[in-house]
Amino acid sequence: MYNIAIAGAGAMGGRIGTQIKEAGYNVTLIDYWDEHIKKINDDGLEIKTETSTYNVSITAKKPSEVNEQYDLLIILTKAMDASAMINALYDRDAIKASTAILTMMNGLGHDERFAEVVPKSQIFLAVTMWTAGLRGPGQLLLEGSGTIELQRADGEADYRTEEINNIFNKAGLNSVISDNVFISIWSKATLNSVLNPLCTILDKRIGELGAYDRARDMIQPLIEEIVAVANARNVDIKTDDMVHKIEAAYPESTQGLHYPSMHQDLHKGRLTEIDFLNGQIAKYGKDLNISTPLNTMLTHQVHELELDYV
């Protein structure tokens, strides 16, 4: 039977995992959080939606408890935990030559880091607009709707791409196969590389950041650095589009009242994903001889704050 694992059973891993499970597939959640794993195995994952609350029975285990192989392995850990997770599963012999390894995480460079462990032909990239919340161990909050775009990381056609896309659509996840997933990955990363660090450093909600009358003067040079790096990597995003995408997040009717996830991470005492956003952009820039002083500065500023909060 087609065997699926979700590595990283946080809010988004829980959503994707339970929706696929409910579509009739064999799904295992893999995580390190003992209390969460115990609750899931004892009672199932409790799902609260806009209209109802119900439980989905699903298996959860730690990487050290894995003793099977997967056809599809979806990585939804925090960015900084992904390499350790994939290495742990590789060591447990959970990855076979035909396993599709799909990263759906925010941030940049995951495919390159995974390619240090498995052949690039096994790596698939997805970007999602779904959101999810974790209310406590074993308790998900699933609101709103979303989409998924996916592609094999090297851009080659693959029967597994169709297979994964079908699974996602049977699970109601509104998936499409992309012929340039990097556009979506970099668009989302640009948004996150502007709003996440600035709202975190300045301790502001997204709408408060945008309330500054020279906000565009502030963000545009930062976006220009990111776009220059993306373009040099043959990802065709445009500064104006990105400016408008970010400004569309300012109103209260969109994301204005929210703190970005990085702000939440920091205030919960967790390390941030800054090295996989602005830090990764600065690293790419260095390799390409493109100057990225603003991305570098924001990376340092967030690391400075991690010293206080984490």
Added chain:
Amino acid sequence: MYNIAIAGAGAMGGRIGTQIKEAGYNVTLIDYWDEHIKKINDDGLEIKTETSTYNVSITAKKPSEVNEQYDLLIILTKAMDASAMINALYDRDAIKASTAILTMMNGLGHDERFAEVVPKSQIFLAVTMWTAGLRGPGQLLLEGSGTIELQRADGEADYRTEEINNIFNKAGLNSVISDNVFISIWSKATLNSVLNPLCTILDKRIGELGAYDRARDMIQPLIEEIVAVANARNVDIKTDDMVHKIEAAYPESTQGLHYPSMHQDLHKGRLTEIDFLNGQIAKYGKDLNISTPLNTMLTHQVHELELDYV
């Protein structure tokens, strides 16, 4: 009799004013703070030093009460209040053709702004290492020692330079005439343009900022921008010297335990002097076609915070 006014009777204006008064000169303090002015006129300025507390009798008035002319006018307002002050005194006919107008304020570009009101030949620049504190209306805290360097703003020799230098030395202020005061002004402005915004944005003491293991990687590109602008303006400061000067402020034995003045301003609900530090550097950079993304970003970040605190 030689008539001296100190415009801006804060901590430093109070120190300079009372020391000159005690040396036997005719000194008037000019300020806008009613309670402070009343206290000074009623009881004199109360001075607390390491060893004693005493009062210095001195006259204080508002610009609108000025009805005399000054030989020496020392400007020690907050940077953003200086232009309004000099214009007010000009309108009161307090400035005659021979008046020496000396700015001792932090920040950059004061001479250029003053030159919009009076001929550049009347403008003198000083930079001081003295410090002072204001404990409340009419109450100064004067600790430590310091020095003053001064020069006519256009670099020309002038009998008034000697005159001012003599007054300062009679007042125990350890003054010297410089032949390149801009080196000292830009050195101090570089220090202030690194430590002030970063400690303010990150809400850190100077030592805490320096505790980050990549602090040098963070500050060096910022310093390089400032040095490039200074050098293009024929001010010969060097990046390495500035890095070391700033790092010398990190230990607890120097300035490590202190928040810079900009942090104090913001947390007291006052506008900061960012436009006269990083903002002025960015403005000079633009005129000179030198890119200053980091100075521009820090300026915006501090203005963002002013929206929350002021």
